[in-house]
Amino acid sequence: MNLRMESSLSTRRAMDALLSTPTPAAAPVAVAAPAPAPAPAPPVATERPRARSPSPPAAAPPAPASESTAPAIQRQQQAGGDAIAQAQNLWNAGSRDAAIDLVQQSIAAAERNAKAGTTPGAASTVLVPLVREMARMQLAEGRFGAVWEMLTRLEPLLGNQADLWAIRANAAQRLGRHQDSVHAYMMALQSRPDEQRWLLGTAVSLAALGQTSSAAEMAEKARAIGPVSKDILAYLRQNGVPLRDQ
Secondary structure, eight states, rough: HHHHHHHHHHHHHHHHHGOOOOOOOOOOOOOOOOOOOOOOOOOOTTTOOOOOHHHHHHHOOOOOOOHHHHHHHHHHHHHHHHHHHHHHHHHTTTTTHHHHHHHHHHHHHHHHHHHHHHHTTHHHIIIIHHHHHHHHHHHHHTOHHHHHHHHHTTTHOOOSSSSHHHHHHHHHTTOOOOHHHHHHHHHHHHTTTOOOOHHHHHHHHHHHTTTTHHHHHHHHHHHHSSSSOOOHHHHHHHTTTOOOOO
């Protein structure tokens, strides 16, 4: 029993590598340069009577949707990046709850904007970095259920982000939701089929479900990529996964 518990803990430590992916730095926001002041109109020469005085400037036509949306997305990106930087400062200062609350408020605002459709395309550029940061913080606090709920709820807005699928899989695994974990890992592996950590994560959850042949297939793929922790191999064998000796 003790050996089984130690192997299980070793497997969890190996799966922690999924959570150590560094948060991407906020993309620099391009600030539009102010429009140059219009040049003064040249004086009308008296010897050219036909020259007309400059007409009052006509009202500018409405900007195309793509042009009017871009500054809005940039503003949201800037606000999201500022919120992440603030939250990280709070986190590093020991105010972890305040950091999580700040990112949560920013996610709620970005979610409302995305669902309202006021800034098409903003979900991937604004919401995803905030969600990554929230997941990192909540996982560090052991709030696996909160991570699972957030990533499941926001799935339609997040697009196919392989790393977020893997984080969702890891959270599900820690909650004992192994079928959900396998599904999420498989979604992540569609984009990055040779990610060893995700192959091993899939193997662990398949083994927990009793699908030992499929678990062995995933584990052997992982072993073909590089060395695998002896603790993980021992865990898989204890769960009846038939692995080749090496």
